[in-house]
Amino acid sequence: MKLGLPALHLLPPETAHAVGLRALQLGMAPAPGPATSPRLACKIAGLSLPNPIGLAAGFDKNAIAVAPLLQSGFGFIELGAATPKPQPGNPKPRLFRLSPDQAAINRFGFNNQGMEAIAERLAKPRNGIAGINLGANKDSEDRAEDFAKVLACIGPHVDFATVNVSSPNTEKLRDLQGKAALKALLQGVLEVRATLPKAIPVFLKIAPDLDSKALEDIAETAVATGISGIICTNTTLAREGLQSRFATEAGGLSGQPLFESSTRVLARISKLTNGEMPLIGVGGVSDAEQAFAKIRAGASAVQLYTALVYKGIGLAQEITLGLDEILQREGFANIAEAVATGRDEYL
Ligand SMILES: Cc1cc2nc3c(=O)[nH]c(=O)nc-3n(C[C@H](O)[C@H](O)[C@H](O)COP(=O)(O)O)c2cc1C
Numbered sequence: 015m016k017l018g019l020p021a022l023h024l025l026p027p028e029t030a031h032a033v034g035l036r037a038l039q040l041g042m043a044p045a046p047g048p049a050t051s052p053r054l055a056c057k058i059a060g061l062s063l064p065n066p067i068g069l070a071a072g073f074d075k076n077a078i079a080v081a082p083l084l085q086s087g088f089g090f091i092e093l094g095a096a097t098p099k100p101q102p103g104n105p106k107p108r109l110f111r112l113s114p115d116q117a118a119i120n121r122f123g124f125n126n127q128g129m130e131a132i133a134e135r136l137a138k139p140r141n142g143i144a145g146i147n148l149g150a151n152k153d154s155e156d157r158a159e160d161f162a163k164v165l166a167c168i169g170p171h172v173d174f175a176t177v178n179v180s181s182p183n184t185e186k187l188r189d190l191q192g193k194a195a196l197k198a199l200l201q202g203v204l205e206v207r208a209t210l211p212k213a214i215p216v217f218l219k220i221a222p223d224l225d226s227k228a229l230e231d232i233a234e235t236a237v238a239t240g241i242s243g244i245i246c247t248n249t250t251l252a253r254e255g256l257q258s259r260f261a262t263e264a265g266g267l268s269g270q271p272l273f274e275s276s277t278r279v280l281a282r283i284s285k286l287t288n289g290e291m292p293l294i295g296v297g298g299v300s301d302a303e304q305a306f307a308k309i310r311a312g313a314s315a316v317q318l319y320t321a322l323v324y325k326g327i328g329l330a331q332e333i334t335l336g337l338d339e340i341l342q343r344e345g346f347a348n349i350a351e352a353v354a355t356g357r358d359e360y361l
Contacts, residue, residue, distance in 0.1 A: 024035060032325075036138055038079040043149060043327045044328045045086060046083035046331050047134070049331060049335055050073050053342065053346065057350075058243065062143075065088050065334045065337070066221070067333050068088055068294070069083055069091040070318055071092040072120075073322070075122075076127045076131065077136050077146075078172070079354060080144055084143075085142075087331030088142075088143070090306055091142070092147055093144060093145070093147065093172075094135065095124050096132045096148065096168060097124050097151045097164065098151055098160050099151050099214035100127050100131070101123075101152060102123075103122045104123060105119050109121075110263050111260065113258065113324075114255050115258050117270055119264075119266065119333040120267030122248070123152065124149045124152065124184055125185040127136065127191050129167040129168055135169040136168060137171045138171055143173045145174055145175055145217075146176070148165055150184065157187065161199065170212075175207075176217045178244060180247065191228065193232075196218075200241055204216065215243065217294065218236055218241050219244075220247055220251070220279070222248065222250045222272065222297060223251075229282050232244070234301040242292070245288070245296060249265075249266025250275060254271070268297070268298075268322035270300065272320075273297060273304060277307060280293060281359075289354065294316065296316065296318065296319075299345045302332070302340055303340065306340045306341075310353075310356030312353065312360075314348075314353050
């Protein structure tokens, strides 16, 4: 896969992604299995992970490459976003590679085959931890109800679920991050969780573009409702310091330029929740030192997406092994010991 990257980058980004996913499906990618060690093995919200390096949502929206992705080195993967009904998403082009910035801008708008098709694929037995990113249909009259529906349908077949109220590509979706709306939404989702055959962890995924008051409200609501943890963060609307000619495209920016702001939000949420709930750090991670930085800022596990576009799927294994070495170098016996040890540096 890594050797194929220059060729893939000659294709339009969305085509390249589809070809890459197909190659994965066909077994044309490294499949070392998730690396593990006593230092890397960890627990998050009751899930036992071989290592804390996960695949972020949006990479495999329709859950078509679950088994190969679980073999590529990740300790856990997140599929979706899934919405109740299938939907085509926004018109193309809607994905842009910002190579000089090691970044991407996407405005997909939850294109996916719908919860039923995705549930069927996830119902097959698998080896490893997989979760679903919950989304809402663009034309939905009750978005909160959509999240609950998708959880009821796919929840029995996954190990965790994520309430995604932070995609910038569905109009007004992020309004659900406001205090009252968020409380009602999370309560509704948790009621559905109580009806599942097994009480899987439910995480909340937030945007990086929130001010201090909004972060305080979210932390308070998350703790009060009893959700399992927070994923910090989704893509950003900010555009500072970019060089690529695609910098002014509308949508969410991911990759290197997101690292700093998403890590700051992570550290702030870590401080606000004071260790009361596990956090997952995502945004701009492209090497083991950056994964370690997320852990020091307060994350118990890490996810990534955009760096795979530039470095290939072998990156999962590379970061995991690199993180193991860093933990040893820094004298940590395990991930849990390292969590939030450098938080103040990132606030
Ligand atoms: C093309 C693309 C599609 C995405 N789709 C979703 C999605 O459906 N749901 C979601 O919660 N996040 C989605 N994300 C956001 C990622 O999961 C992640 O939070 C973000 O890209 C930051 O991580 P990164 O810098 O490692 O890419 C998407 C990102 C990209 C680049």
